[in-house]
Amino acid sequence: MKKQNWASIILYLAVLFQLLDMSGWLDASLTQPVQLATLVLMLTAILTLRKKKRKRKKAAGKPPAEVDLMLDRAQEGGIEK
Numbered sequence: 001m002k003k004q005n006w007a008s009i010i011l012y013l014a015v016l017f018q019l020l021d022m023s024g025w026l027d028a029s030l031t032q033p034v035q036l037a038t039l040v041l042m043l044t045a046i047l048t049l050r051k052k053k054r055k056r057k058k059a060a061g062k063p064p065a066e067v068d069l070m071l072d073r074a075q076e077g078g079i080e081k
Contacts, residue, residue, distance in 0.1 A: 007045040014041035 017038040021031055 003048050007048045010041050010045040010048065014038050014045065019040065 010046065017034050020026060026034060040078045
């Protein structure tokens with residue numbers, strides 16, 4: 001199944017829990033767990049629809065001119081302190 005289908009099913013369940021909570025059919029001691037379950041279902045739906053960010057590879061950049069100068073000096077053996 002696609003992520004969108006799963007998310008819609010989870011959201012329908014969250015709406016049903018919310019309607020059950022608002023209807024007043026539940027005992028007063030069950031309202032908080034039902035509200036927490038509704039919140040968890042909504043957050044789960046959001047996470048299923050979240051797209052993963054692709055990591056981009058950095059292209060090897062050209063080193064600064066100072067690095068080239070230091071390499072030239074090192075190859076010539078003229079490193080001065």
